[in-house]
Amino acid sequence: MSGYPNNSGYGYGPSPSQPYSAPYGAPPPAQPYGAPPPAQPYGAPPPAQPYGAPPPAQPYGAAPQSAPYGGDYKPPKDNKLSAPYGAPPPSSSASGYPPQSAPYGSPFASLVPSSFPPGTDPNVISCFQMADQDGSGFIDDKELQRALSSYNQSFSIRTVHLLMYLFTNTNTRKIGPKEFTSVFYSLQNWRGIFERFDRDRSGKIDMSELRDALLSLGFAVSPAVLELLVSKFDKSGGKNKAIEYDNFIECCLTVKGLTEKFKEKDTTYSGSATFAYESFMLTVLPFLVA
Known part of the structure; x- marks a missing residue:
C-alpha cells in the first residue's frame, strides 16, 4: 500500500515465506547441538568412515564383529591369551622352559641318592x-x-x-x-700323613711336625699361627704342646677352609706365608676355634 516494492531486490535475503535453497554441492546445514542425526533411508548403506578413523563402538553386550572371510587375522600381542579369572596358569612346558626349581640356597639341594663307586672295599x-x-x-x-x-x-x-x-x-x-x-x-x-710326621710314635705331633704336615698338604703358615693352632687343638689346653690324630684332622680342615676364604679375598695369594695371610689367620682363628 505504501508503494514501495518488496525487499527481495535490495540484498536483504529471501523473504520468510520463501525457503532457503542451498547451491548444488554445498554441505548440508549444520544440525543444532544435541539434535539426532538425520535418518537414513531404509536399505541405504551406513555412511562411510573417514580414512584412519576408528571403527564405530559396538553397543554394550553386542557380539564382536567377525572378520570377513579371507580377511587378515591378527593374533593378540605377544601371542598371550588372557585366561579367565580363576583359571590355572598355563603349563611351563609350553614355553620351552623347565619347571621352576626349588628356592635357591636350600640346604637339601644336593641331597640326592648315590651309590658306592665301583671297586669299593x-x-x-x-x-x-x-x-x-x-x-x-x-x-x-x-x-x-x-x-x-x-x-x-x-x-x-x-x-x-x-x-x-x-x-x-x-x-x-x-x-x-x-x-x-x-x-x-x-x-x-x-692318617698316613699323621703317622709319617709323628716321628717319635707318640700318637701326637708337636709344632714343628705340624708345620711339616701342613706343608705336605700345601699350606704354609707362620710360627705365630702354628702356636695358635697347637694351643687351640691340644686336648690338654696347650700343656702338651701337641695334637692327637682326631684333632689333627679338624686342624687341617680348619686351615683348608680359612685358606680358601682368604684366596677369595686376595687373588695374589701364591701359597707362601704372607703378612696379610698371617694377619687373617690370627684374627679369625681365636673366634672360630673354641
Missing part, C-alpha cells in the same frame, strides 16, 4: 650298611661318628660336621654311600 660297604639302620640310603652325623669309631677313628661331633660339609658342600648333615666312601678313604690318607 666290601668292609666299607658293610660299615655303611650297619650304620644305616633305617635303610634310607643316608646316614646322619651321629651314625657317621659311630661308624668311624668302629675303625678306631674317634672324632668329636664338630669334626664330623666339618667332614660332612667338606664332602657335601652343604649343611645337610647327611651323607650317602658315595660321600661315605670318600670320607673313609680320605681319612686313611690323612
